Amino acid sequence: MNVQATIWTVTLACIAAISLIFLYVVAKAGKEGDAALIGRTANRVRPWWFGALVVFIAVMTWATLVPFPIPAQNAALKADQVVDIVGHQWYWDISKTKFKKGSTIEFRVTSADVNHGFAIYAPNNLIVAQTQAMPGYTNKLLHTFDEPGTYRLLCLEFCGVAHHVMEAEFEVGSTAAGDGS
Ligand SMILES: [Cu+2]
Incomplete structure (x- = not known):
């Protein structure tokens, strides 16, 4: 299973768990309980839930952000090529579209008008x-x-209205970078 599918599965499992808790609360709502007992139990359990939540958030943050997907923005990056990208309503201005397999590309992405989302599929x-x-x-x-x-x-x-036509292509050749060709 790839990363996206794994995250999707985990998300669905969490949604299912929250839904079950919600249904449980709805089912129990309106019934009388021993207020004193409920208070004592909740106080005992709460620190453990809180601790578990902190650990869960720390693990999920680590698992989804390592390796960190955003390179240092102010340092020189070790790339084989630099490609300038300018988004326009509604097309992409691209300085180079053909790369060699295995080459690391530094994309410098900006826009000439409004915010666009630059995504490579x-x-x-x-x-x-x-x-x-x-x-x-x-x-x-x-x-x-x-x-x-x-x-x-x-x-x-x-x-804008023609957002959906903002498509372009990159061609990655089968010749590896460093072949001298
Ligand atoms: Cu758009």
Whole structure:
């Protein structure tokens, strides 16, 4: 199972668990209980729930942010190529669209008008990298193209009536970077 499918499955499991707790509370609502007993039990259990919640949040944060997907924005990045991307209503201005397999590309992404979402889809239609294209600001995105094929660039943020036509393509050749060709 890939990362996206795993996260999706975990999310669905959590939604199911919360729904079950909700249904349990609804089913129990309106029934009389021993107020003193409920108070004592809740006080005993609460620190453990709180501790478990802190551990859960720490583990999930670590699991979803390592490796951290955003490169250092103010440092020089070790990329094979730098590609400039400018989002427009409603097209992408791209300085280079053909890369070699295994090459690490630094995308410098900005916008000429409104906010756009810059997202690269692999040939199997899964997102492999994304960042915001913002007017007056350049976001750096680093991605290594390990698999050859046709990658699609789509806008992820609604930016006007023709948002859906903001498509472009990257071609990643089967020749590896460093072959000298
Ligand atoms: Cu858009």
